[in-house]
Amino acid sequence: MNGLSRSRPGARTLTSRQRRAAIILAIVASLFITVDVAAAPFRDARGGVSGVLGSLARATDSVVGPARRFVQGVPDVGANREKIATLEQQNADLRRKLVDQTIDQASADQIAALQLHADASGLPLLPARVIGTGPGQGFEFTVVIDVGAPDGVVLGQTVTAGAGLIGRVVDVQESSSTVLLIGDADAGIGVRNLRTGELGVLRGTGTGSLVLSPLDPAADLKAGDQLVSGPTGESTFVADLLVATITAASRAPSGAFTATASPAASLTALNVVGVLLTAPPPAAGSPIAGRAPLQPGGN
Amino acid sequence: MVARVCAAIAVALTALLLQMTLVGPLAPWAPASLPAVVVAAVAITAGPGAGMSMGFSLGLLADLGSAHPVGVLALTWLGLGALVGRYADPRRARTSTITLAAIGAALAGIAGEVLLALVQSDAIRIPSLPRQLIIALVLDAALLVLVLPAARSILGRLRAPTLGIQRG
Numbered sequence: 001m002n003g004l005s006r007s008r009p010g011a012r013t014l015t016s017r018q019r020r021a022a023i024i025l026a027i028v029a030s031l032f033i034t035v036d037v038a039a040a041p042f043r044d045a046r047g048g049v050s051g052v053l054g055s056l057a058r059a060t061d062s063v064v065g066p067a068r069r070f071v072q073g074v075p076d077v078g079a080n081r082e083k084i085a086t087l088e089q090q091n092a093d094l095r096r097k098l099v100d101q102t103i104d105q106a107s108a109d110q111i112a113a114l115q116l117h118a119d120a121s122g123l124p125l126l127p128a129r130v131i132g133t134g135p136g137q138g139f140e141f142t143v144v145i146d147v148g149a150p151d152g153v154v155l156g157q158t159v160t161a162g163a164g165l166i167g168r169v170v171d172v173q174e175s176s177s178t179v180l181l182i183g184d185a186d187a188g189i190g191v192r193n194l195r196t197g198e199l200g201v202l203r204g205t206g207t208g209s210l211v212l213s214p215l216d217p218a219a220d221l222k223a224g225d226q227l228v229s230g231p232t233g234e235s236t237f238v239a240d241l242l243v244a245t246i247t248a249a250s251r252a253p254s255g256a257f258t259a260t261a262s263p264a265a266s267l268t269a270l271n272v273v274g275v276l277l278t279a280p281p282p283a284a285g286s287p288i289a290g291r292a293p294l295q296p297g298g299n
Numbered sequence: 300m301v302a303r304v305c306a307a308i309a310v311a312l313t314a315l316l317l318q319m320t321l322v323g324p325l326a327p328w329a330p331a332s333l334p335a336v337v338v339a340a341v342a343i344t345a346g347p348g349a350g351m352s353m354g355f356s357l358g359l360l361a362d363l364g365s366a367h368p369v370g371v372l373a374l375t376w377l378g379l380g381a382l383v384g385r386y387a388d389p390r391r392a393r394t395s396t397i398t399l400a401a402i403g404a405a406l407a408g409i410a411g412e413v414l415l416a417l418v419q420s421d422a423i424r425i426p427s428l429p430r431q432l433i434i435a436l437v438l439d440a441a442l443l444v445l446v447l448p449a450a451r452s453i454l455g456r457l458r459a460p461t462l463g464i465q466r467g
Contacts, residue, residue: 012385018348022381025355029377032362032370033418042369049363053315060316068321133323135315135334135361141327142366144319170366180366183328186419207427208328268327 047173053135054176057144061131072269123238124277125160126151130270134178141184141206142170143270145177153177156236158229158276164242164264165189165229166273177275182243183208183267190230191243196220202227202244202261208268210244210261217256221249227261238276303457310337310453311357315364322442330408330431331438333446334361338376339383339400340443340450347384349454354380368418375411379403389451397447401440408435 014022036042126147134142147153149172157169159179167187171178180187185206192199193214198221200214214221225246229237244261251257314337322333334357342350358373365372383403387396409432 012346012388014347014381014385018351021348022351022377025351025377026374029355029358029370029374032359032373033368036368036370037418042363046363046369049360053319053364056312056316057319060320064317064321068324071325130324132316132319133327134366135319135364140365140367143324178366185416205427206328 046171050171050178051173051176054144054148054173054178057132058146058175061146065131069271072271124152125274126153126277128159128177128273128275130273131176140186141181141204141267142178143167143181143273145179145273145275146175147275148173148175148177150174152277153275157278158236158238158241159273160241160276161265161270161273164244165237166263166265166267166270168237169275179273181267182263183210189237189243191227192230193219193221194226194228195222196225199230200227208262209247210263212244212246212259212261214257214259217254219257221246221257221259223248225259226264238278306453306457307353307356310341311353311360314357315361326438329438330405330412330435331442332404332408332435333442334358334372335376335379335404335407336400336439336442336446337450338380339387339404339439340446341454342380342384343387343389343396343400343447344450344454345384347381350380350384351377352380354378367415371411371415371418375407375414378410379407393447397440397443400443400447401436404439404443405432405435 032042128145128147130143131146132144134140134144145159153169153172155169155172158165159167159169165182167179167181167184169177170180181204182189182202183204183206185204187204189202190199191202191212196219198214198216198219200212200219202210202212205211212221212227223246226242227244227246229239229241229243231239242264244263246259246261249257249259311334314334318333322331338350338354338357341353354376355373358371358376359369361372362369383400387399387403389396409428412428412431
């Protein structure tokens with residue numbers, strides 16, 4: 001069947017032709033990795049594929065988005081016990097309407113929070129809706145938003161979710177952009193402890209929590225300390241935005257302090273976000289639309 | 300042949316778009332991967348050759364749409380298609396086939412993460428790997444329960460009539 005042979009029941013053997021094909025494809029994939037890490041020659045191809053996938057994702061989101069947002073809104077509804085107690089006394093139609101209303105209210109609250117934040121920072125803010133995650137989800141933590149280059153989005157811009165900073169733009173297309181979340185294992189951001197003024201680097205772990213490494217190994221860290229984005233000029237992020245709150249601090253045998261922190265804005269329940277329309281980072285020849293190289297610890 | 304290629308492209312795009320707009324947002328920190336599950340389902344149904352082709356193509360497409368180096372997912376899912384196609388025999392009981400394929404998909408996720416860490420010179424978060432493996436195993440098995448019948452149905456319709464004669 002399909003050019004394969006069976007050596008024993010329960011197992012299928014690759015033909016010699018298939019084995020050769022597997023070896024050749026593995027070599028090709030390895031070459032792609034090596035070349036892309038060394039010289040990044042796939043920028044145009046990436047832009048094309050990202051653009052097509054972004055456009056298709058927008059169309060797909062218009063179909064599956066309502067159902068997804070309904071499921072995502074269920075925990076919020078469950079958290080509001082008083083409202084549920086009232087809802088339980090009403091009929092099924094009214095309950096469905098109230099759930100929809102709750103989801104709309106959550107979106108409205110997020111937009112209001114974004115506007116408040118934009119007013120405080122004095123920067124123009126572009127509201128955007130999250131239409132999906134990156135196709136390589138599981139290997140990287142990115143989200144795709146429904147605004148692109150024509151809306152004023154450029155590489156490196158800071159993205160917030162009302163309560164706090166969530167990431168930066170790493171890819172811009174005509175109708176969509178990709179945001180690398182601060183929880184990604186490759187994401188790093190320079191931060192300042194609001195209580196002590198100590199500086200440090202906050203890194204993602206790929207699991208939802210963040211790890212803080214203070215520049216001064218003996219820095220005083222306490223649970224509850226708030227961390228804001230680093231000093232102006234020292235970071236690609238907009239300064240003084242709330243990023244995370246320390247949840248636990250520990251001391252290594254070497255005496256150095258490290259801490260875990262939780263993001264100020266939930267990275268797992270993103271719906272409406274805001275792109276702070278700052279000038280792009282000072283890199284000569286930065287493209288308006290395209291993809292930024294992923295720099296480990298790109299703070 | 301043309302129908303198979305068109306079907307493969309349609310399946311690949313559908314898997315990526317559903318991963319981006321539905322599976323990914325609903326399980327943001329869980330390493331569930333619908334494209335990997337589709338590769339495993341194709342490998343079970345049509346054998347290691349088709350599994351490898353689907354794995355490499357779908358992986359390359361996902362790589363080009365992602366921020367990490369091109370080739371990581373292509374290499375990982377190529378291996379997934381080859382190994383699941385080799386060992387997950389569709390004549391076995393459905394439960395054992397799905398379990399084997401889910402193990403393959405979950406291990407492919409871990410292998411991809413390790414490969415990515417090596418390529419980008421990052422530290423491998425070994426303590427979190429067992430937890431990730433278990434979560435991926437459960438979610439991939441659940442996705443396979445839905446995807447495998449669909450793959451069998453689509454590939455069954457595309458398979459040319461053989462009049463009882465099978466090659467090789």
